[in-house]
Amino acid sequence: MSQRVRGVVARAQGQPVELTTVIVPDPGPGEAVVAVKTCGVCHTDLHYREGGINDEFPFLLGHEAAGVVESVGEGVTGLEPGDFVVLNWRAVCGECRACLRGRPQYCFDTHNAKQKMTLEDGTELTPALGIGAFADKTLVAAGQCTKVDPRAEPAAVGLLGCGVMAGIGAAINTGNITRDDSVAVIGCGGVGNAAIAGASLVGARRIIAVDVEERKLQWAREFGAHHTVNAADTDPVEAIRELTGGFGADVVIEAVGNPRTYEQAFYARDLAGTVVLVGVPTPEMRLDLPLLDMFGRGGSLKSSWYGDCLPSRDFPTLVELYLQGRLDLDRFVNERIPLDGIEEAFGRMERGEVLRSVVEL
Template sequence: MPHEVRAVIAMKKDAPAEVQTVLVPDPGPGEVLVSVQACGVCHTDLHYREGAVGDGFPFLLGHEAAGVVEAVGEGVADPRPGDFVVLAWRAPCGSCRSCRRGRPWYCFDSQNAARPMTLPDSTPLTPALGIGAFAEKTLVAAGQAVRVDPAARPEAAGLVGCGVMAGYGAAVHTGGVGGGDTVAVIGCGGVGDAAIAAASLAGARKVIAVDIDDAKLDTATQFGATHCVNSRGTDPVAEVRRLTGGNGADLVIEAVGRPETYQQGFAMRDLAGTLVLAGVPSPDVTVELPLLEVFSRGGALKSSWYGDCLPSRDFPLLIDLYLSGKLDLGAFVTETIALDEVETAFERMLRGKVLRSVVVL
């Protein structure tokens, strides 16, 4: 029998998100039913509501979540009912060309639940990033539900499922940050602050936070930034170069997704430095770079897909870092809210008033 739950739906482009009744089926083969305990309000959910991630309306929003497995389908040995899990929007298939080459973090056929969640009139819903967790229960592929230590607070643990993993992985996996490196992070939201925390944990010599908001820069220091640059009134390229002895940073992480900040990141690298794009651009933007500079400066220009993570490996690690006091996931949580406050949380996010609002069920 389907489970009737309350959930946050985007019915059509740019319409306010609304709480509706949703029908969630029992899990089929390879699927698990998760009772959601907490779900972060991520900018990607707003992109779905705005129609910037396709036209598969109505969307069941929410994806940055933690909860408890309620039931499993045929053939599922892991996780088990009662397990505390963080939900991942990448679940490597094990058989695509990337998985077969030993690169499951690039899986090209990530698994999702096959059975649809629907409105009461049988209208199928498109779950955000294959999860749909602004809901009391959700249905996902077993590989999307990653077991972690149940001692973690759900509202903190769920953030590992997207923003924290994206920023941490951009620094550690994509950027390859190492001890003694100099690092600049452009954009000090959730992803940028996670990258700052990762660089600090990795032993970077200098971690330079760049933003246009002094309040965000103050927060960045809590995550390990050693220097802050407000680019509203200062040339960030010149200042990063000054702070690195005139050389530029070994690693620059662009966590905004705008052409002008990407160009700044390109220019503030040291010779043979690496630029990682972790911010999600809107579909209509392009960037121009002098090709001779691309050639002559060397190094690497990379894009970070979900922090190039392997959820089954990385989620438990980040939770362990949190529980040992080395990664303050709780500091990312600005406020906890109810399901019917998601639309208001979008507004606060756009005004830059929160690092993360988290729905607690």
């Protein structure tokens, strides 16, 4: 029997979000209904509201979530009511060419729930990243539920569902950072600071944080940056080279998604270094770099999508490190807000006042 719950919906491009009633159907085959405990306010949700993802309005926003499984549909195995889970937006298919080659983290056919949640008048909702967790309950594919240790604080570990995993994964999975590496991170919002936390976790010998706001650079120091560079008044390429003996960093992570900062990342790496793009660009952005420079510098230019993570592998491990006190996920949570506080939280996020506001339900 379907349920009526509260949910936050973006009805039209650029319009304030609305707290309204959402109809959540019973789970069908391969699906689960999850009672949401917490959900982070991510920039991707704002992109949805602004029409920057697609135009499939109305959207049910929210995706960085932790909760408890309430019910599961036919054929679901390994998941049952009462399980504490972090939601992910990449339920792997197990059948595509990436999965069959043993690389499910690159699955080319990830999936979501087949049924649609709706408004009371029957209007179908598009859930953000296939999740839609700014709601008391949400319907997802069972594969989007990753069981983790229930002792963990939901507000902290729920952030693994998107931004924090993207940053940590960009450092560890994509950048393959080791203890011998020098690392520079350009852009110290939630994703960039997560990349710094990841580099610190594996013991990178030198971590350099770059941003144009002192507040974010202070956060970066708290997450493990050894040096900070304010690009508003210092050339970041020259600063990174100076801090690395004139060579450039072994790994430079671009967490902004802008051609100018990507160019800085490209020239701030060592000759055989790695650039990792994890910042999300907009469709109109273009990059112009001399092809000879790309040829002559060697190394790797990589893109990191969701931190190249495999949720079933990475989430439980990172939660265990959190419980051991080795990964401070609590530091990402700047404030806890009610479900009707999301529009104001968007404003604080845009002004750079918070790493994450977290909705508690």
